[in-house]
Amino acid sequence: MKAIVQDRYGPPETLTLADVPVPQPTADQVRVRVEAAALNAYDWHATRGDPWLARLAMGRTRPRARIRGRDFAGRVEAVGADVRQVRVGDPVYGDLGDANGAFAEYVCVPEDLVAAAPANLTPQQAAALPLAGTTALLGLRDAGRVQPGQRVLVNGASGGVGTLAVQLAKAFGATVTAVCSTRNVDLVRTLGADHVIDYTRDDFTRDPRRHDVVFDLVGNRSLTALRRALTPTGTLVLSGGGVYRGGHLVGPVWLLTRGRLVAPLVRHRIVVLATTPGRQHLDALRAHAEAGHLTPVVDRTCPLAEVPAALRYLEGGHARAKVVITG
Structure with missing residues (x-):
């Protein structure tokens, strides 16, 4: 073959x-x-x-x-x-x-x-x-514990995980803010985003709106900045990212490690997402897809x-x- x-x-x-x-x-x-x-x-x-x-x-x-x-x-x-x-x-x-x-x-x-x-x-x-969907599902449902009526921000909303996360957050009943580049604004709106922040023009960590859950898929902001986007009792979900502030030796591990260290010391929930493949996740994704929640x-x-x-x-x-x- x-x-x-x-x-x-x-x-x-x-x-x-x-x-x-x-x-x-x-x-x-x-x-x-x-x-x-x-x-x-x-x-x-x-x-x-x-x-x-x-x-x-x-x-x-x-x-x-x-x-x-x-x-x-x-x-x-x-x-x-x-x-x-x-x-x-x-x-x-x-x-x-x-x-x-x-x-x-x-x-x-x-x-x-x-x-x-x-x-x-x-x-x-x-x-x-499978992989992108599992990441979005576990990040929002399990780590983020997203509930109807909550405000969710997805940083990296036009990527493989982000496009699915926007749709799942809407399926969970959240009001969704999507962060992406100018050329992807229309795309994330068609996926159901209620608000869109173009990162080439505005810094979402300086936006006056606060969110119950921030799902970070990029790794291009500090923990302090990401926490600034949360409500006082909000949840920050960290899922790696492609921006290597830590260099090619450790990659995004620096941010994830800091998240784990800081988590016990602050009021915000900080969750470093870990995903493993499995049939149970695939079955859940299939159910959402067949219900029309996920394309x-x-x-x-x-x-x-x-x-x-x-x-x-x-x-x-x-x-x-x-x-x-x-x-």
């Missing part, structure tokens, strides 16, 4: 299209014929081995996972002997986590990391949902051979929401 492989850390050009053996499922796995796979910021970080501290988990000198990619959608082609909840022919979607392997024609994945794909979404839309935004689609160029496009900050690989 064809797959995008990587044998050393580096820029997107280190990824190559190669022929590799078709994977065989173990007893608790299913093999999926991949119809679509989505890019995430995780993918370009993993490709570069950046931040360097992450290489302790990904592989010190070269990536342990040779085939890149986490999010996928497709049809089950084979099942292991112990698989009980998935059948051959089922349309499914999922997140492979740190195992990677989605940028390929076939992928084997544990049964508990796949779920029935939303019936009202295309494979391309379904593939765009992934796809910026563009590309064939498998163009993954390096697509990753370069995503890394450059040009993408609006998701970039999806097909065929």
Whole structure:
């Protein structure tokens, strides 16, 4: 089969299209014929081995996972002997986590990391949902504890997670303020944002409005500034971000670490978000999608051979929401 492989850390050009053996499922796995796979910021970080501290988990000198990619959608082609909840022919979607392997024609994945794909979404839309959707869901529902009538601000509202977070916050009954660049103002409004702040013109941390929950997906503001945007008893949810004030050694870890240290000392709730893939999250996302609450935004689609160029496009900050690989 064809797959995008990587044998050393580096820029997107280190990824190559190669022929590799078709994977065989173990007893608790299913093999999926991949119809679509989505890019995430995780993918370009993993490709570069950046931040360097992450290489302790990904592989010190070269990536342990040779085939890149986490999010996928497709049809089950084979099942292991112990698989009980998935059948051959089922349309499914999922997140492979740190195992990677989605940028390929076939992928084997544990049964508990796949779920029935939303019936009202295309494979391309379904593939765009797992990692970004799980991050948005856990950030708002679990960490943020968003309730109807609350005010929620999403910093980074036009990205893969942000576009889904705006929709979910509205589904939870919140009044939503979206922070994005000028060119994405109309996009986030169509997703349901009640207020939009163009960060090229205004600083949301200086805005007089205060919010019950601030969901930070960018990491480009200090803790002091982010807390300034909260009500006295508000919640700040930190979810990494691509801005590396801490440099390429530790990346966004500096902000997350400060958040953990400061949390016990202040009245605000500060939650550093941790996400893990799982069927229960995929089932919840499917329910929201099928109820009409959640529609992934796809910026563009590309064939498998163009993954390096697509990753370069995503890394450059040009993408609006998701970039999806097909065929």
